[in-house]
Amino acid sequence: MWLKRQLERGALSLLSGGGRRAPAILIYHRVLPAQDPLFPGEVHREQFERQLCWLKSRFNVLPLLDAVRLAAEGRLPARSACITFDDGYADNADVALPLLQKHGLHASFFIATGFLDGGRMWNDTVIEAVRRAPGEVFDASALGLGRHAIDSWEARRSTIGALIGQLKYLPLEQRLQQVGKVAALSGAELPRDLMMSGAQLRKMHAAGMAIGGHTVNHPILARLPAAEARREIAQGRAALEAALDAPVRAFAYPNGKPGQDYLPEHVAMVREMGFEVAVSTSWGTSRGETDWYQLPRFTPWDQGIGKFGLRLARNMLQPAERV
Numbered sequence: 001m002w003l004k005r006q007l008e009r010g011a012l013s014l015l016s017g018g019g020r021r022a023p024a025i026l027i028y029h030r031v032l033p034a035q036d037p038l039f040p041g042e043v044h045r046e047q048f049e050r051q052l053c054w055l056k057s058r059f060n061v062l063p064l065l066d067a068v069r070l071a072a073e074g075r076l077p078a079r080s081a082c083i084t085f086d087d088g089y090a091d092n093a094d095v096a097l098p099l100l101q102k103h104g105l106h107a108s109f110f111i112a113t114g115f116l117d118g119g120r121m122w123n124d125t126v127i128e129a130v131r132r133a134p135g136e137v138f139d140a141s142a143l144g145l146g147r148h149a150i151d152s153w154e155a156r157r158s159t160i161g162a163l164i165g166q167l168k169y170l171p172l173e174q175r176l177q178q179v180g181k182v183a184a185l186s187g188a189e190l191p192r193d194l195m196m197s198g199a200q201l202r203k204m205h206a207a208g209m210a211i212g213g214h215t216v217n218h219p220i221l222a223r224l225p226a227a228e229a230r231r232e233i234a235q236g237r238a239a240l241e242a243a244l245d246a247p248v249r250a251f252a253y254p255n256g257k258p259g260q261d262y263l264p265e266h267v268a269m270v271r272e273m274g275f276e277v278a279v280s281t282s283w284g285t286s287r288g289e290t291d292w293y294q295l296p297r298f299t300p301w302d303q304g305i306g307k308f309g310l311r312l313a314r315n316m317l318q319p320a321e322r323v
Helices: 002-013 045-058 064-072 090-102 122-132 153-167 172-186 198-206 226-244 264-272 305-315
Strands: 024-028 080-087 108-111 137-139 147-149 210-213 250-252 277-279
Touching (some): 045 090, 122 153, 147 153, 226 264
Parallel strands (some): 024 080
16 A cells, blocks of 8 residues: 555656646546446446545646646646546436535536437447346347347446447448347337436536537547538537537547547547537547647546556556547
8 A cells, every 4th residue: 555655646746747738637427326237347426436535635626628728828737637528428417416516626528419318329228238138148140240148247248348349330320220229139128317418418517517519429520421520510519509508618529539530630620610629538648739629538447546546647647649
């Protein structure tokens, strides 16, 4: 324990610079009420609160836009960090928001508008279909997706990974068709309350949280014609601005891997549309001249807070990819 603390302190001491350097940006998706036996590594209420306490004690946790503006002016405080969430899950409002308010912290929430008010993201359809499927084998061979064991939580988790891996980069319409067939194979009633409602979205905004764009349907932008990609970005932003009667200034690329999920043309689109900042899912930190339209983010997953801190520190020392 002493060694871990010393390593953490030493790593963090290397990050004390501020100025024009971009902040450390954490990315979350869900914060569950309790640990999920299917995905025990998914962040839950107790773990999230431990992480918030750790961050608050060691970092200057700032709103993303504030941090970017300060960094652009060369005035970013040392050890600055930002908290972000992607997609728009209902538990962001029900579980994460009260904890953020309890600790006086701010976060930015990037919302895929097509799933508000009863929608469900395609990967969650796969997850919930496999979670609820009866029996010991999930037979998707008729769809060209193979036969998979589901006789344990570990087997179901492996099946979900295999199915999502096969479906993820299909063209949007083909992917949705296949996902619908996967859901039908399970024969189960799937939840329709995973994503935020419009009321929850407005609640987040009224609480002072930042709301950012994340397209409408969460497509892989690199797989779309340029005009369609532009529409996804613009229409998602327009829907949020109409719902909130407020400008949306930040954007998160869906999936967010540079060169794979988005390309230089999409960075140019976001800049031309007047967004102030955009974030990817590339790990590491910016080196040299910061690209405010490709800020990297770190995904925390460690259950132990010591490992979480060390991984965050190590992440901040490696250069991020960008297109």
